[in-house]
Amino acid sequence: MKHSIRTTSLFHFAALGALLVLNTLQGCRPTTTQAVVQGDAASKVYVRPGAYDEFYNFVSGGFSGQMSVYGIPSGRLLRHIPVFSQDPQSGWGYSEETKPMLTTTHGFIPWDDSHHPELSQTNGIPDGKWCFINGNNTPRIALVDLGTFRTKSIIEIPNCAGNHSSPFTTGNSEYVVAGTRFSIPMGADAERDVPIESYRENFKGTVSFIHPEPESGKLSIAFQIITPGMDFDLSHAGKGPSEGWFFFSCYNSEQAYSLMEVNASQRDKDFIMAVNWKKAEQYAKEGKGRKVPVEYYSNWWNEETHSGESTIMKEVLQLDPRELKDIVYFMPCPKSPHGCDVDPTGQYIVGSGKLAALIPVFQFSKIQEAIAKNDVEGDFAGIPVLKYQSVIKGEVKKPGLGPLHTEFDDKGFAYTSFFVSSEIVKWSLETLEPVDRVPTYYSIGHLCVPGGDSKKPWGKYVIAYNKITKDRYLPTGPELAQSAQLFSIDGDKMELLLDFPTIGEPHYAQALPAELVKPREVKFFDINKNKHPYLAKGEKETRIERKGKEVHIWMTTIRSHFTPDNVEGVKLGDEVYFHVTNLEQDWDVPHGFAVKGGATAELLIMPGETQTLKWVPDQIGVVPFYCTDFCSALHQEMQGYLRVSPAGSSVELKAETRSVDAGS
């Protein structure tokens, strides 16, 4: 269902689909939704209080713009990580330090639609270092650091609209890719201001290869491949024998630009686009690309200054496969392919034609043979199209309706989600025969096996991320949480174990063993390494300073008081900046900071960190501020006063905490 569930016609369709599923289930009584749960399911998901889950599960927040983290098998929500959207709980996107992270060429953008978490890899295996996620609406890629569980980098993608087939990684996270869903006209102003009906002539697509700098996690665009106008949907890197290649699903080879549901569904086959990225990388290094003027932001979180830094980039290196003829090939794939998934051995590429009644399985060795023999059926806008029959291993026949995505286990089986028939089908990569199927409640989109798109799946569970929830939980009015379902896959039969609700619409998700992440955890920030320009390293460095209309307050927190906690001399017309340093040096002792009438949010300051809240007084009087995060038995005493005087007042500027021990 992806991104467009909120469109009217689609909603009708979704509702119809759900009703059909419900009807079908009723038709199959006595099997109810409860009855499919086996007797010992509870013991398989029970994680006793104080014990830890076996896997971390990173789940896209969908239209919340964030990423949530669950424990598996318990389904417990561990964190909701702010990424592309403002988060009042942490001050993300509200504090002065975090604002640069959400800045783009469109200005400050406080929201996005996040779809696909992708764990960084070493040797084709998730390594627990980072998790990438895409912003679909205002095209961006984010990198979340799994030491801090914080967003460390966000890069804007130029020449992109609807950043959907992203951010999938190469086997050593040399690159993550960003493919545009919407093709668009590019170039100078006059080249972009063209009639929509000139799509075929003027609209182009791009896939960008983004390089994360291994130490800092800074993101930059290494090169961008320009393609014929169409829609890019999903992608995955090759591995093993197909290492060095990347595969993208594309639809709308009709090059339609209106009433897409009809006009983009005319052809029997669209494409999987195979990209030889090693070759493209070589061409880029040899200077065979073209530097094109663009503007985009690369934002990076500096952990020493505890501040975001924006860099405005001015050009991008483009490669044109019509000139560099051996980097891009099209492979026909039935009916608007969605998922594009590579098996753990790297031999097979599974395309899921979402309107097809079969699943084609492409074979990498045959793709190479077809390229070597120039076994093509023609070209599409100047790019060779390989013969379908020459590049497939075979087809999974009549597996179900509406195949979307495929993940893999470590025993040679594939698990494909079927949106229309609302089920997961397990099939053999060897025989291409279905071997098991389970219903999902309701209308599954993505699915996740821990490590299930890597060289090393941990094939214990498959998790379904469903688009429709309906009657699965206690009702909560018209708007419902969406639903994930956990199935065990370590036996021959898939077995439903657990439902758990999710935040936003969960698109893709990834999971990996907790042991790969836990040793990286940062518990607090060393205050002696804090290089924030407004750091108060100890109460002796707290002070207040006026710079014209700006009043800066260097403030500290420790259980349980602010220094200073009495401020006077602020006047109407001033802008007050509270620079709050948390002096604590222990795990799990954040302090919060909120001031009456604050038009932004609170700050939540981790130990050793400095964060800044801008506040503009609008009324004369004495205004309270306080700690919002219960920090000790005397938390309720952690409060202070700020006096606001009229503009032009002669009240002296001062900030202090009145000591009990004035002599010391």
Place this chain on the structure above:
Amino acid sequence: MRTIGTTLRALSGAALLSLMACGGGDTAPSYTPPAPETPVATANEAATPHVALFTEADLKLGDIDPAMKEKGKTTYDVKCQACHSTGENRIVGPGWKGLTTKRKPEWIMNMIVHTDAMLETDAEAQKMLEECLVRMPNQNLSHDEAREVLEFMRTL
């Protein structure tokens, strides 16, 4: 995605129904929650690592070392001063003036470095918590830093 809608509407509902899986077995929906295999851990058990406390033998106090004292003062300003005055009065925790004459050096070192363990096991530390009501933070000082703070404290 809207394309699916078209196709779906083009198909008859009946045709779809016949393709749907019924799924699952017919096992009765009952289960007994399992008993925990081991006793449930408390938060404190989980949070308190086993530590080797300082003993009298670990600490050799001689004449005041001015360099150590200066380093201790620097650490004090960043990590301790917010709660401890150098006078006699309590801010959050006790003032430090004369403290080394009232407490043994190993007790002070343990409070600084092994704060949680002390608050859970040491009667004197627990008595202080009852008075101050704010649990002393572990400010994650290294052993050397704690020793330097002790040296500074000895000059007060």
